[in-house]
């Protein structure tokens with residue numbers, strides 16, 4: 001899923017983007033109000049590792065949260081989207097081992113994501129996490145690799161982190177202390 005300018009899109013397993021309907025549910029989402037604080041422009045080609053290193057150089061501290069939005073021309077983007085799963089649910093690490101990936105070339109769009117501090121491990125992903133959607137809002141996904149063209153970068157730092165837990169009997173019965181194995185798999 002990707003949220004941009006108050007609109008949300010679901011990327012299906014074939015890499016196609018659809019507007020999210022108000023009745024749909026998601027097992028996980030990280031969202032933020034985007035109050036742009038820092039901006040920069042990049043007008044040279046950069047690889048994904050070069051981009052992350054450059055972003056690090058713009059940030060005042062690794063210990064707070066940042067929402068990041070990068071818009072413009074991308075020479076190449078490799079994305080994935082995880083197919084819908086059914087019970088008994090496998091671990092995400094097992095699912096992504098057989099994930100479909102997509103190569104997008106010479107495309108305009110938006111890269112949006114977060115940089116989370118190390119100490120959130122367990123409730124979110126430490127470091128950078130980006131999703132992409134093209135400017136026509138037709139395709140995208142979770143970003144695995146990219147090459148930048150000419151883009152603008154906007155960064156919104158925040159010192160607030162609010163966690164909402166699901167109201168769900170399976171969540172309540174899961175034994176997270178022992179690697180998340182379900183004690184009560186058939187609850188519901």
Ligand SMILES: [Zn+2]
Nearest residue numbers: 129130131142
């Ligand atoms: Zn993702």
